[in-house]
Amino acid sequence: MTINQNRPVIIGVAGGTGSGKTTVAKEIFNQFNQSSIVLIEQDAYYKNQDHLAFEDRLKTNYDHPLAFDNELLYAHLRQLVDRTPIYKPAYDYAQHTRAKEVLEIEPKDVIILEGILILEDERLRSMMDIKVFVDTDADIRIMRRLLRDTKERGRTIESVIEQYTNVVRPMHLQFIEPTKRYADVIIPEGGENKVAIDLMATKIRTVIQQKQDSNI
Template sequence: MGDAYNQIIVSTSPNISTQNGIGLRSSDSISSDEVLVNELPKNLLPTFRRSRTRTISSSKGEDDVVTTESGQKLYTKGRPPWYDQAGKRLKKSYLIGICGGSASGKTTLAKKIIERLEMPWVNVLSMDSFYKVLNEEQHQLAAKQEYNFDHPDAFDFDLLRETLVRLREGKSVEVPVYDFSTHRRTKNPKLMYGADIIIFEGILSFHEPVIANLMDLKVFVDTDSETRLERRLVRDVAERGRDAAGVLEQYMKFVKPAFDMFIAPARKTADIIVQRGGQNVIAIDLIVRQIKNELTERGYYSCEAAKSARPSSPDFDGIPFVAARFARHLARK
């Protein structure tokens, strides 16, 4: 979508003219990604290493379960081979791509979408699972925080493309599990099955055109650079055993330049731009309703197992331009 005005931008910012919290603007008016490290709160610059709480990539497979606010258990391993719909089957899975800078809230947004959908067979695929296997020289650079993990060359796009294609066709795949503390893949990959809905999130999820063209809906999470850096500091120190000085150095040397060069341009290709990620309930509601409407058109809700996820309330009042722009988007599919 080359025309910036074909995008839907969902924001609560006073700087954007909105109606019911949803506004349209040109991507050219989005401020550049700037950050002043010396303005960060001192409590976000710890000098010690905290105990690690999570060091592996977060693709959902096998026994992963998401619990909704209502207490419903959703199994995110996708459709198992014995699952058969009584109604019309989807020819392809509905693929949602979520892109955004490091620590912008992509994973949180994906989880919120799953909770709101309340559908049993959803896969979440993280781009973090597809870092390339490093050679010995690259391992030494990574240990010194001198390897660029934010550059496209760091990812195995061939394996990623093959995995997405198989999942969309309803086939099972083994997804690598990446350990951030050792910079290696673990010995036990996660088994995932094809699902009715696949959510693929990552910093460069729109980078390769072949992969981007597989997506039915592209969402860009637009979070300001200071917030992203604060989150990255807390995450990498608390969860990945890094020291604050090294995180800051890596950010200025690799993360920020990669955002400016490879990630920020993806805004122009997004169908929806979401401000504040998983905190933007209006955007989440809009995305969920669009997914359910699309699945209705595909005949998904003729299946008994899917009836509980059928849309039960009308679309937003007072925002006909949103429906019109989505209609043009869907017409091009």
């Protein structure tokens, strides 16, 4: 990939559900001038399911690579690299399909791409300057997911535990955990690891400076 001064720096932040990857991504985001950085969540790119009956949407395996519209995500990253605005989709978790609203995103100097399976797709990996995997113990991850899904997504405790046991854990072991080998940096304990987050922000600034220096 040709590096030039105008090309944004792309940082991928991956990890299992409840690992703290979203917190890490947001903490890094907050260390930069928000006029020069944007956060793109892979969750926004779950496939549209409005052609399916609601009962059929409930059967979707959201932890499988095929649940994501990576074609659109990749296309949008290419647009941002080319300094073209995108219209990022949103996902309605209550209806289990893509929301009608979209959000216009302007090109920025730094792009943080966050999601459970962003390192699984070779096309996405190839665009990243820095690849991060947030590694957190499984018992902590399930507790975090339990709290999130019951408070924010209207789920029952029983349904969260059943989904974790039958879908989330097997998918993590099959698809997410193996992507750790692609990471340049592994951050243990997620958002609680302030030292690692500060080091990541420093590294990103160094990469930006190196790109600028290479064009002087």
